[in-house]
Amino acid sequence: MIVRSKAPLRLGLAGGGSDVSPYSNIYGGLILNATINLYAYCTIEETDNGQIVIDAFDSHCHKSYPSAKLLMIDGDASLIKGVYNRIIHDYDLEAKSFKITTYNDAPAGSGLGTSSTMVVCILKAFIEWLSLPLGDYETSRLAYEIERKDLGLSGGKQDQYAAAFGGFNYMEFLPNDIVIVNPLKMKRWIVDELEASMVLYFTGASRSSAAIIDEQKKNTSSGNQTAIEAMHRIKQSAVDMKLALLKGDMAEFARIIGQAWEDKKKMANGITNPIIQKAFDVALAAGAKAGKVSGAGGGGFIMFVVEPVRKCEVVESLQRLDGFVMPFQFSDGGAHGWKIYPTDKV
Structure with a gap:
């Protein structure tokens, strides 16, 4: 079985930075952002060879590891490893064997939320593969925890929610990591x-x-x-x-x-x-x-x-x-995943 996912990158239109702690915890943050037709992509191919193969074209990392319940965070493919480790731990799963491929329409460090969007994209692929019961809020929150807390990467909270929900959103960031996403109903013109x-x-x-x-x-x-x-x-x-x-x-x-x-x-x-x-x-x-x-x-x-x-x-x-x-258009819809079942060749 093959699982694919994609998640949209975003433009931060207003309020950027107010979603970053400690400001958001002390004063509360407000963000208005919108997703565009540039994406992060992930493919997971289920295997039975006892290996975890990583082809992270977005971070120029190509590695292979023996299947294990915990992958060492060593600077190589940290986003993929962070998601895998958290999923295995939270759901008490056995070690998996698979090949994962990721890439991005925009370069890292572009200001479009590429890293956080990729975490959501990878997470969405695992959710689809393992049929995990996570909605948009839960996916966003887990992606935020993996990136900011598990991996210790600096940043705010808006990117994960933008990638998961998609479209134009007015977001409220309150103390205790409470987030409220208010979709804006924009007229087409x-x-x-x-x-x-x-x-x-x-x-x-x-x-x-x-x-x-x-x-x-x-x-x-x-x-x-x-x-x-x-x-x-x-x-x-x-x-x-x-x-x-x-x-x-x-x-x-x-x-x-x-x-x-x-x-x-x-x-x-x-x-x-x-x-x-x-x-x-x-x-x-x-x-x-x-x-x-x-x-x-x-x-x-x-x-x-x-x-x-x-x-x-x-x-x-x-x-x-x-x-x-870079030509672009605004996009509707957030991260999503789908399964591919190989058919017998004629």
């Missing part, structure tokens, strides 16, 4: 106008979000008022953007994106750099209204808001730089 008014540009530089997130956490814990007040405004931007999107107010959408970027830069050092600033200078000169980096910052993708009739000018100007423009 508003989604079309958003797609016509946005340019997604990859700077050509991936980055590790850990250092930026760790500094953000330190600023909150130490009571850095400049950083905390900036995060308060970023959180409020999620409220304001929800109203703007539901009304289809693109001028307000652009204003919120622009202000959120100015506030985001106050959260930690390294959020912007000369490569990012150059892209902003070029895009704004070509007619972009506003922009902000998706994810923690420091590299990855930048979202620009443009007048649709000037979109080609902005794209052509950005394409002269070292990065590339």
Whole structure:
């Protein structure tokens, strides 16, 4: 039997960073994000050869291990091993024999939630394979615990829930790791106008979000008022953007994106750099209204808001730089898995 799964990557539209502890535990966090038609993929092929074979093309890891109930976390394919170890432990299962293959439509460190989305994708494949009773909330929570607690990787909570639920979501992050996902019922013309008014540009530089997130956490814990007040405004931007999107107010959408970027830069050092600033200078000169980096910052993708009739000018100007423009559309539906039963050859 073969099991496959896919999970969508996301754009963080507003409130990014307010889902990170300790801020979310002290003040509560609000996030507005939307999934796009870029995905993480996973395939599990059941075998009986007493081996666990890993082909993680997203992390350039190709390894083989004897079947065991616990795989050592040693820096190789940590996401796959983390999911496997947790599933075997939580459900008291015997060691499994299988080949697992993973890959991603976007590079790691792109700011689209690639790592967390991959955890959800891998988890969804195991859920499908082993018929585990986990809904979207349970899948998101377990993926968060595997990545943040079991593996000790820094980050927030929004990516796991975005990948599991899909679509446009307004998320509330409360103390004690309580999360409420509120799907937004977007009119089709508003989604079309958003797609016509946005340019997604990859700077050509991936980055590790850990250092930026760790500094953000330190600023909150130490009571850095400049950083905390900036995060308060970023959180409020999620409220304001929800109203703007539901009304289809693109001028307000652009204003919120622009202000959120100015506030985001106050959260930690390294959020912007000369490569990012150059892209902003070029895009704004070509007619972009506003922009902000998706994810923690420091590299990855930048979202620009443009007048649709000037979109080609902005794209052509950005394409002269070292990065590339990524066409995209917003997607509905979250992570899902399916089984393939090989048939006899005729």
